[in-house]
Amino acid sequence: MSEYNAPLRDMQFVLNELGHLDQVSGLPDCEEMGPDLVEAILGEAGKFASGVLSPLNVSGDHEGARWNDGEVSTPVGWKKAYEQFVEGGWNALSCEPEFGGQGLPRLVSALVEEMWNGANVSFGLCPMLTRGAIEAIELRGSEHLKATYLPKMVSGEWTGSMNLTEPQAGSDLAAVRSRAEPQGDGSYRVYGQKIFITYGEHNLTDNIVHLVLARVPGAPDGVKGISLFVVPKFLVNADGSLGARNDVRCVSIEHKLGIHASPTAVLAFGDQGGATGWLVGEENRGLEYMFIMMNAARFSVGIEGIGLSERAYQRALAYARDRVQGSELGAKSRDKVAIIRHPDVRRMLLSMKSRTEAMRALACEVATAMDIAQRHADTAQRQHSQAFVDLMIPVVKGWSTENAIDIASLGVQIHGGMGFIEETGAAQHLRDARITSIYEGTTGIQAADLIGRKIARDQGQAVARVIAQMRGVEQQLDDADDVVLSHIAQTLHQGILALEKAVRFIVANYDAQVRQVSVGSVPFLELFGIVAGGWQLARAALVAQQQLSDGSDEAPFYQAKLHTARFYADHLLVRTGGLAQTLIQGGDAALAMDDECF
């Protein structure tokens, strides 16, 4: 069975040759982040991913997390791997130095995160959720909350969880009913049931810090009456030691299609008199804080999609090289060949590979902008970068996860009948990937956010700046006077035109015809993702062409980058015209149908 190997060369290509690391290492507090240090970090992370996490991926899926009387045990080997993870300092990688973190730029930590997810997405979810909880406390928690929880959460000694969903409140958090009553001593008593809580209960650490959405008495209805609370599994004594067990219990865990090793808990708060919690920030502003975390989490789920895609690709590629079946089409010899020789298998592999590389490059573009938005000395630069990040997060999340499902499914297909056999492992990637387009906001929610808050609201200004950058790359392709680059330029041009047309339609019609435009929101998100990915691969092709004409001694690597970009143009970018047409003319029928006639 093939295992995961971190794609270090490809990652370095994105970091160093697409120019991202240069931008980031020029920022305040990032001066040390030169290529050598980053290479060393990624190398070590790669070893941990393939040596420790990857071997637990299949056994974790098979065994799954288990619930017994309120306790949840993780699969064999999980606890040890988590200890090593914490000991290695991996949990603290991207956290603030003030609380023991290493303060790595997001650009670098995003690639490390891709490795955890490629190796073992069920494992990767635990630190991902912890980081979300850390951020909320860091940003809005009182000094007391910070001092009490952050050092141990940053180190990974304790984990965090995010408690949003309730049975009646999924995508619609306005429907949250959990409540919190102030006790007059600064604490609250929290009551309610939360579902779908990732790592809401487990045996990896002594304590779990739950971040919980609930309503205080007299709070307004809807999203404006939701507050955010810290509710630890065990209360923490003044000296930092663990105190009494809090009134939060894991009632059950879910039986899921995938990510079996990641416990998805139903948590009951306050069944025995009230769980003790502390307010984060101000009352009734919980949703706002949650959205800060949520944006980070959405980006991280996009990264999950990339990691899963990379792993599905590696497995399918290994099988395609190994499996001998049929003779070569168009050749005289009847000798049997490895299936990688078959044109349709090559198509599937390149469809997986090209999209994975496009998603990674795009995510790094966004991560770089996150670092700039956080650290750049110039306010306008920070604001522009933040606007770009806000615009792109739904694309990274929605497009990378929908791709991941399709890519994992292609991975199954390349295995033929063996792909359907669980022991092969390809099916697990599909089962695991299937959640990514759902949690932290479905693709529909991402698309609604994209067309509404991110495009219509600023009349398409942020997206216009991105399109201008894309046009710049198109120009460079044209200027290069190379037959492959010109070909890529043509399809990229086709994609940019489709994107512009679609954006104009959204800006012109969103306010007056929001339902109409919304029917096409997901097709538009796909269109945007495809063009943004094409822009990134076109940049890669420019670098590759330059290297080749400079006589690089890595010619095969750069040739592959050129072919990959060209494949993407001919197989993905060509879809954009149809997607724009769907957005523009595809709303009527869906809205005209009577509900009863579906």
Add this chain to the structure above:
Amino acid sequence: MSEYNAPLRDMQFVLNELGHLDQVSGLPDCEEMGPDLVEAILGEAGKFASGVLSPLNVSGDHEGARWNDGEVSTPVGWKKAYEQFVEGGWNALSCEPEFGGQGLPRLVSALVEEMWNGANVSFGLCPMLTRGAIEAIELRGSEHLKATYLPKMVSGEWTGSMNLTEPQAGSDLAAVRSRAEPQGDGSYRVYGQKIFITYGEHNLTDNIVHLVLARVPGAPDGVKGISLFVVPKFLVNADGSLGARNDVRCVSIEHKLGIHASPTAVLAFGDQGGATGWLVGEENRGLEYMFIMMNAARFSVGIEGIGLSERAYQRALAYARDRVQGSELGAKSRDKVAIIRHPDVRRMLLSMKSRTEAMRALACEVATAMDIAQRHADTAQRQHSQAFVDLMIPVVKGWSTENAIDIASLGVQIHGGMGFIEETGAAQHLRDARITSIYEGTTGIQAADLIGRKIARDQGQAVARVIAQMRGVEQQLDDADDVVLSHIAQTLHQGILALEKAVRFIVANYDAQVRQVSVGSVPFLELFGIVAGGWQLARAALVAQQQLSDGSDEAPFYQAKLHTARFYADHLLVRTGGLAQTLIQGGDAALAMDDECF
């Protein structure tokens, strides 16, 4: 949990209003097949599907088939359901009357088959495989074989299995190694291991009749040296009673992603001296016979895709009507609404619904042609219909199954987080559907067959006749002078142009550039499927428009047919230009990549 209900009204629409049944009931031996009798048959089948088979779908998935020391037990309730199935005469439905069958036209039996698969695809596989074995014996078996096996296989007292695959011989049957040695008494001793044998062992019947591919001594290499044998689990005495246990054993069954209740057996033939078998037809012509069965089986797997799509749609629709979440976009009221009101949910539902209806109508078009090819008095008519059937089988198989996977995945998405929870049932449809694009020839194999044997070989003549029919429908749409029909005509026109352009490219380049063209074979299959489906839905729209202008008292039903066709045009047909572009320009990069650089 929603259950399966046979879509009787939609099926009658296809049969009666799209004119298929009229064509079939005009054929010899089909005179009785009027709308009333067919309605009665479908009604009864629908009751059996929803009343007996559907309730076992989830429990069958959960329990799965179990292997114990060579014996395989099906899940609780399975044996009783199979008895009822046989008692009801359902197994004999489409078989020849000579051996006890009811000789129903394929048009009608295809819709009944859709119901079995919609209700319970794991169950439906058993009679599907039996029918394949029956056909092989009927067509090429000796009188002795026919008399010995057919009556009990037709009634369903015994089942059949198809034994093609071996570990080294999957898509490439030339690599089959099983061997058969003549014993001089008309029998052979068969040796070898077969894998992926659906219902290769089970406890539903007293006997199982295996159809097995093997090589006789001195047979030529490759596909021209394969013969077909009947190898029963129990030998049959002269009086028809069961004799000795044959030397075929079930070594294990597979642990699969889906269709858990359908046992997928590894069978060892001849470990204890040789399994006794009888040649079907002539030596070395086994692959030819197998292909007759295989074509029928491929069509049936397409039907599986349609049944699964219908069921996934029904479940998602029920959830979308039931689940209240969020308020209505664009409305003033903040009241919570069922999610079917959300534009993106409507889009997903209509994407599922429109494709399911398109696939069903297309399959019925092909089934009608099968009946004409078999029974029509006129030779030229039979030949044209057979050419159409041959052309369309890879499309029905490949397109319907790829759609089914996507449709089942959309079904999961509509359920949000609940879709990922196994108890909901939506995930099972995705797991079950995932095999359909693999077995009986992967989509890649279908696409290779389509562009090579079905299009390039006759220089596009058969496909030209289909395109002419499509153009006729386009003309009717234009002539109707109706705004919706004109809109559909425009996108259908766009699709037909893309299809023609693609066909021209294939015909012009297949011989000289087979590898190049083959990179685009699957995108071309998708393109063909989309346009063929659009042609069928355009026919439906014409009928619906006529009914509406005639003042039908089923106006909502026909309105929905119009909206569905329009939705399909704007969301599916618009993709065809991009797919043609991929075929025409997308071969270079995939072939230029060095194998080592993937």
